[in-house]
Amino acid sequence: MPELPEVETVRRGLLPVLQGRLIDKIQIRRFDLRRPVPRDLAQRFKGRRITDIRRRAKYILIDSDDNASMILHLGMSGRIGVGEKGGEADLGPHDHVLIDMAGGTRITFTDPRRFGILDWTNTDQLESHVCFRHLGIEPLEPTFDGVRLMALAHGRARPLKTFLLDQSVIVGVGNIYASEALHQARLSPRRMARTLGPCRAGRLARAISSVLTRAIAAGGSSLRDHAQVNGELGYFQHMFAVYDRAGAECPRPACGGVIRRIVQAGRSSFYCPTCQR
């Protein structure tokens, strides 16, 4: 479930539950996630107070009052649930991490495919951590605009679709929102990044911000899994213009085109050849 809007939805769900609260105990039931979970993580955060929940790219950061930050990435299939502490019988086979708060609230990290990441670092050294060192610009920051995007695209001999998926360029855009943003900007996913002039770059930058903002407002997209920590579904999947809609009619008024699926860099892209150029 996890592109920027889904991760931001999780962050917003966790913040009121966790901010200012004490961690009682952390249980790590499987250490073999995408990278090994550090053996000292549970002990490092035990008894600490959570000061903030932040997001950088597709990562959730849980800051402690002790200059330590937990780093959580949901991978492809990761979910976060908020509930009450229960017994062993209540746990599912893919509930890998349990964070028990003072007072009985339990945060559960569930991830069938185990592509997720759980790590920690000193808060004041976050930007030098391997997860963050090579990240590009945040598309919802005010500094992100067409001028910036055009500069990033300058001379790049690669299609816009794979350009947008590159986390060292722009962070948080994944396979769904790349297709959706390109449709809104009326740009073909096959167009070379270097062909962006001021007009097209401005359109694309605005489309990216718009799609991500609308998806956050919808509570993210829920395909197989819920996106929200209370178990509710986001509903942006009902607003997809092109994603997973091959063969359907383009929703752009008076366009009349038919949505196509192509494969780029090994991943599906969806677009309307009629209105996206």
Added chain:
DNA sequence: CCGCGGGCCTGCGCGC
């Protein structure tokens, strides 16, 4: 610099 193939894992929907 770029695309490709492969890998990491499990689950789901499909056609047979």
Added chain:
DNA sequence: TGCGCGCAGGCCCGCG
């Protein structure tokens, strides 16, 4: 009903 297959929201590596 069961089985094999392709596919899936992310990201990383080596190769050519």
